[in-house]
Amino acid sequence: MIDSTHSKSRNLPEVSIIAEMLPGSVSLDGLRSDGILPIRKEEDLLVVAVPSLDRYDRAQALGYALGAVVDVEIHDPAAISERINQLYDLRSGAADDAVRDMEGIDDVDALAREDVLSDSVDVPVIRLVNGLFADAMKQRATDIHVESYEDSVIIRFRVDGVLRDRLKLPRSHQAPLVSRIKVMARMDIAEHMAPQDGRIGITVGGRAVDVRVNSVPTQHGERMALRLLDKGGGALTLRDLGMDERELGLMERIISSPYGMILFTGPTGSGKSTSLYAILQELAKPSVNVITVEDPVEYDLPGVAQIQVNEKAGMTFASALRSILRQDPDIVMIGEMRDFDTAHIGVQASLTGHLVLSTLHTNDSISAVARLADMGVEPYLVAGSLVGVVAQRLVRRLCPHCRQEVPVPSILAKNGVKKAWGPTGCPDCSGTGYRGRVGIYEQLIIDDDLREAIARNAPAAEMRALAEPQGFRTLWEIGLSLVEKGATSPEELIRVAGEV
DSSP: OBOTTOOTTSOOOOHHHHHHHSOTTSOHHHHHHHTOEEEEEETTEEEEEESSGGGHHHHHHHHHHHTOEEEEEEOOHHHHHHHHHHHHHHHHTTTHHHHTTOTTOOOOTTOOOOOSSOSOOOOHHHHHHHHHHHHHHHTTEEEEEEEEOSSEEEEEEEETTEEEEEEEEEGGGHHHHHHHHHHHTTOOTTOOSSOEEEEEEEEETTEEEEEEEEEEEETTEEEEEEEEEEGGGOOOOGGGGOOOHHHHHHHHHHHTOSSEEEEEEOSTTSSHHHHHHHHHHHHOOTTSOEEEEESSOOSOOTTEEEEEOBGGGTBOHHHHHHHHGGGOOSEEEESOOOSHHHHHHHHHHHHTTOEEEEEEOOSSSTHHHHHHHHTTOOHHHHHHHEEEEEEEEEEEEEOTTTOEEEOOOHHHHTTTOOOEEEOOOOGGGTTSSEEEEEEEEEEEEOOHHHHHHHHTTOOHHHHHHHHGGGTOOOHHHHHHHHHHHTSSOHHHHHHHHOOO
16 A cells, blocks of 8 residues: 655654664664665554655565555655664664673674674674764764773763763773774784774765774773764865954965965864865866875865875875976975975975965964974075965854853953853753864964064064064954854863963
């Protein structure tokens, strides 16, 4: 029978209701593949949601397997897919339930890679690792840390730039857990005394996720850090970075230069690569040749030639840069300036008609000049090549549903801040008071006065004084305006930018 009276406008039942009536023998993998979902029972009838009538035969096959007469309702395929993904969460019980079944698992040499969202794996350690990946993506985590201690293993997620404890496991779980991750990352599971790097390619609900894995030996066993990169998220555009109109105008002014060097500075995890990708999307046009050297290549950019660093094969930033300069590029992006060779070649390229973009690890924009000099680049070369420097940080954004006004701290009040908001915590933000992050961008545009100061190796205080008349604002000053707007909290600004 086909129920033609029901349309896509009818809502699907809640996932808990579907889970109660769904037999455990029904494979969620099969339902996802067929695009169908049993949603309720009506006496002797099993009602199955389908995206279109061409799935009717698959619904009937499911009914035959369960010994039930089937009726179908047509529903939005996206809604069906969402309910199936929610069923995976319930059925796997995320990571917590799998922990109880891990005892005695030690033979992991032959374990195969699996789709993370799959209910067809029975080995407890596999279910645990799969549950961790699925749970991390659900919580918007960027990193998973597996930390070994004397009597326990702590698993932490980094969400919005801050680490949170997720699980505490018995010490006996450390070896099988680490070995499973190593197998997935194609690392040497027999090597426990040397650092290792690896990569994992997984899918979570149809989303492709790349995982960078690093392990280091510690006193109580190997410690692992896993960086998650959602390939399906795509690179942000320049306007997606969250700058106000004034800051966006400065950024557009910096990147409009036809040649020279533009540097992004900040600590690891401050969003430098994201900003570079946004700029490349703005600059990559059919009329220009854009080449990048990255470690790793995080997003595929249309119209851009992207080169992956491979140090084992001799493909370093410096060697790749030497080669690509013979490829007639107009714009070159170097993932990071780590040494003198890379910095020197980058400066030379910017002085010979190329626009060079790269990153450095410094605390603020003006410190980038001293950092280049410290790497061995002559000040007059820095002065001639540098177009602009952007120092950036990411602060957690206050949850708009539960933020509340708080007294202005004295450190902010003396800087002219009249209002401030703080976190409370609600279901929308998982009780943290924050959801998502917003960028702070300190932009230094190099004009003639600054070039002269850089060439004679002037102190940072003098360069800052020269930059202020052109509207230069520090990370702290920009952050104060975000606090007053209610975008972030005073504590978060102080944590990220420091007191001034």
